[in-house]
Amino acid sequence: MNDKSIDFKKLYDKMQAAKLNAKDRPTILGGEFDADHLDAFLKSWQAQWNQMAYRIWEHISHIEFANQPAQPEYLQRAEIFGEGGHLSLRRDGNRWLWHYIGQSVSLNGFTWADFWQAHPNCQLRRYAESVILWGERKDNTSLWHDNRVAAANLAYPLNTTGRVYLHFWRYTEQGQTVFVQYRALSDKP
Numbered sequence: 502m503n504d505k506s507i508d509f510k511k512l513y514d515k516m517q518a519a520k521l522n523a524k525d526r527p528t529i530l531g532g533e534f535d536a537d538h539l540d541a542f543l544k545s546w547q548a549q550w551n552q553m554a555y556r557i558w559e560h561i562s563h564i565e566f567a568n569q570p571a572q573p574e575y576l577q578r579a580e581i582f583g584e585g586g587h588l589s590l591r592r593d594g595n596r597w598l599w600h601y602i603g604q605s606v607s608l609n610g611f612t613w614a615d616f617w618q619a620h621p622n623c624q625l626r627r628y629a630e631s632v633i634l635w636g637e638r639k640d641n642t643s644l645w646h647d648n649r650v651a652a653a654n655l656a657y658p659l660n661t662t663g664r665v666y667l668h669f670w671r672y673t674e675q676g677q678t679v680f681v682q683y684r685a686l687s688d689k690p
Contacts, residue, residue: 519626519673526625527672528586529616529680530608531600539573539597542590545608552585552604555658555686566658582683587669602672602682625672625679631690634665661688 534542550556558570559578570576579590586603617623636647636655645655657665666687672680 515628516626519628521625521627525627526617527602527670527682528605529600529602530606530613531598531616532611532613533593533596533598534611536592536595536597539576542597542599542611543569545610546581546588546606549585549588549604549606550581553581553583553588555583555683556581566656580683582685584684587682587684602680623674625674628671628673629668630671631666631668633690634667634686637664638662657686659686659688663688666690 546553556566556568557580558565558567558576559580560570560572560575561577562575565571570579577592579588581588581590586601586606588599588601590597590599634657635649636645636657638661639646645657647655659665666689667683668685668687670682670684671678672682
């Protein structure tokens, strides 16, 4: 018989350890800009990109891992992340919506809203988590494959023969997830 009881003390201790104090709070920014300013917006972030090594560009017809989007006119979403932070973009008609969570940054030429200025008394908790991405390497080649998404071009930027894991911070307020910060890809859970 399995013991499926919950250790409430352990759960409480984990929640207390996850509580962020003022000095541990990440920078959280967000905003929007006109669709024709995408190139300028991306250029304004390039100084931080050495700390955000992973870039996923979701176009109308495909997804790619690359330094820059191959066809920016067809770009719909972008996730740029690493240990320094996570910048997320989403096209919404003739504008781009964006948010950033991570280390302190300085941006020139774009306006943003600062989460902490709008919510100074918010108390977040941070949990380290990981998920397995689709696919495995096929026959030790550069090809990745998964029957569930066979039409997808899985091309992860890792040199591994096993599974790929996405590591992230999950930030909660009163038990509800409010932010997710992608941090890294690796071959370890």
